[in-house]
Amino acid sequence: MTALSKLFRTTAFRLSLTYLALFSAAAIVAMFYIYWNTTVLLQRQLSETIDAELQGLAEQYKAGRLDQLIRTVADRSRTPGNSLYLVADKDGRRLAGNLTAVSPQLWNSLGPVEFAYRRPAEGGTERRLAFANVFRLPDGYRLIVGRDIEDRRVLARTIRSAMLWGLGVIALFGIGGGVWVSRKLLARIDAVSATTRTIMEGDLTGRLPVNGSGDELDRLSESLNLMLARIEQLMAGLREVSDNIAHDLKTPLNRLRNRVEAALREPDGDGPIYREALERTIEEADGLIKTFNALLSIARLEAGAGGENRETLDVSGLVRDVAELYEPVAEERGLALRCETSEPIRVHADRQLLGQAIANLIDNAIKYGAPEAGKSGNGTEPEVAVSARARGAMAEIAVSDRGPGVPAAERERVLDRFVRLEASRSEPGSGLGLSLVAAVARLHGGSLRLEDNDPGLRVVLTVPVEAEAHVNGAAQNATAGAEIRPT
Structure with a gap:
């Protein structure tokens, strides 16, 4: 052509x-x-x-x-x-x-x-x-x-001549303008096509050109560039997850294999050793299954799936009930679990997912929120504080502790999958808890941010408030029909 x-x-x-x-x-x-x-x-x-x-x-x-x-x-x-x-x-x-x-x-x-x-x-x-x-x-x-x-x-005769000349000038400028507009548009389309070809060849860093005019092609290019940036981010996340899975799951799988080999090397008939080996193997398998389930949940949430069972509920009541479930766990750790909620805050959310997210935040605070030696936080006793408040159009669920906290430079990174700081290596876990909470927040149109609690860490989960919503009867019981398990 x-x-x-x-x-x-x-x-x-x-x-x-x-x-x-x-x-x-x-x-x-x-x-x-x-x-x-x-x-x-x-x-x-x-x-x-x-x-x-x-x-x-x-x-x-x-x-x-x-x-x-x-x-x-x-x-x-x-x-x-x-x-x-x-x-x-x-x-x-x-x-x-x-x-x-x-x-x-x-x-x-x-x-x-x-x-x-x-x-x-x-x-x-x-x-x-x-x-x-x-x-x-x-x-x-x-x-x-x-x-x-x-x-x-x-x-x-003059009018007829003016008509003919006028039509000729109109045709000349019309065709010339059409050629000029077509060439300009064709040049931009060719640039877009060239960029898309580089992207199809595997270079996800390519972006569609934007000339700054603010026209419809610029708006389309900006939207597509946002989509490409999101795709690049997801692909980078996928590569990172693949690397993390290969790295983090290699150790428990090796432990499984070594434990089974050790049991097989024992003399026949040594029942207690076999039993202990099988029990430890089951524990490791349960941990692996839990990790894969968390990965699947995060993938579904980031893909926009999940949350089909949304309802109007009182987030203050949900926070109180989840905190009540974790009070015995906090006492075992020597922590005081304090819950502060105001009037009912009505949101339209999936009860199970939101309850899971709150449970993950409280579980993390209990695991990693103990104050460092010689530091009692507020001067009385180690504690974990949970609160729910309405701030404008958003409901804020905050969980704070008096532990070592997270350095400011690491607060964005710890939201990624399989990221665990050195201070948390001694506790069991897979590094997926905050990733799941962030995915739940994004699914509901909210956000997750980490702040300094001076000392300690304050994690804030926000979800949009539903205006003039009415809490149904089932919403009064935050745990009804929902199984809350930390990840």
């Missing part, structure tokens, strides 16, 4: 031709309307002028018969202008007027008529067009009263 044929096949060029055709048709109609109205107006003015002169001459004829008519026509003929007069006898001899000769067709006509006549001009005579009324008087006399309309014919 040649560049010219490619240009002519573009939608922009076809649209330009369509607009050109429509505009040309509208221009033709408008010009014809102007021409027609101008012609009608001039014809009306001409007829009214001739009728007025005829009325005046008729009065003169009634007053003084033919002699008075001849004198009046002779006087008017001497006045310069475009008026034409002729009074002739039955033999065609001119008695008065500025028409020197008439054709047989004009002489035999009656009423309004257009005719050509000649009049003196520089270098001889010229042929001109006139419009007149022919009246037959008694005894075969003729009275012709008319006006020179050669200027009107010149005006009509």
Whole structure:
């Protein structure tokens, strides 16, 4: 396909031709309307002028018969202008007027008529067009009263010429503009196509060009660039997850294999050793299954799945009930679990997912929130504080502890999958808890942020508040129909 044929096949060029055709048709109609109205107006003015002169001459004829008519026509003929007069006898001899000769067709006509006549001009005579009324008087006399309309014919010819030239200029600019617009659009489309080809070849860092004009192509490119950035992020996350799975699951799988080999090396019939090996193997298998289930949950949430069972619920009641479930666990760790909630806060959310997220935050705070040696946090006793408050259009669920906290440089990274800081390596876990909470927040249109609790860590989960929602009966029991398990 040649560049010219490619240009002519573009939608922009076809649209330009369509607009050109429509505009040309509208221009033709408008010009014809102007021409027609101008012609009608001039014809009306001409007829009214001739009728007025005829009325005046008729009065003169009634007053003084033919002699008075001849004198009046002779006087008017001497006045310069475009008026034409002729009074002739039955033999065609001119008695008065500025028409020197008439054709047989004009002489035999009656009423309004257009005719050509000649009049003196520089270098001889010229042929001109006139419009007149022919009246037959008694005894075969003729009275012709008319006006020179050669200027009107010149005006009509000028209008027709202007129409043709105007249409030509419109067509020239229309086609030229269509070619220019098509070339500009084709250049941008080619740039987009080139970028998409590089992306299809595996370079996910490519982005569609944006020229900063803010037009529809820029808006489309910006939206696609956001999509490409999200795809690149997901692919990077997928590669990271694959690497993390290969790294983090290799150790428990090796432990499984070594434990089974150690059991097999024992003498036959040593039941307690076999039993212990099987129990430890089951524990490791349960941990692996739990890790894979968490990965599947995060993948489903990030893909927009899940949350089908949303309902209007009181998030304050949900926080209180989940905190109540973890009070014995906190006591075993020597921590005080304090829950602070205000009036009911109504949100439209999936109870099980939101409860799971809150449970993960409290579980993490209990595991890693013990104060460091010699630091009691608030001066009384180690504690984990859970609160739920409405802030504008968002409900904030905050879980804070008095532990070592998370360095500011690491707060974004710990939201990724399988990320565990060195201080948390001694506790069981897979590093998926905060990733799951962040996925739940995004699914509900909220966010998850980590803040300094000075000392300790404060984790804030936000979800949108549902305006004027009514808590149904089931929402009063936050744990009804929901199984809450930390990840």
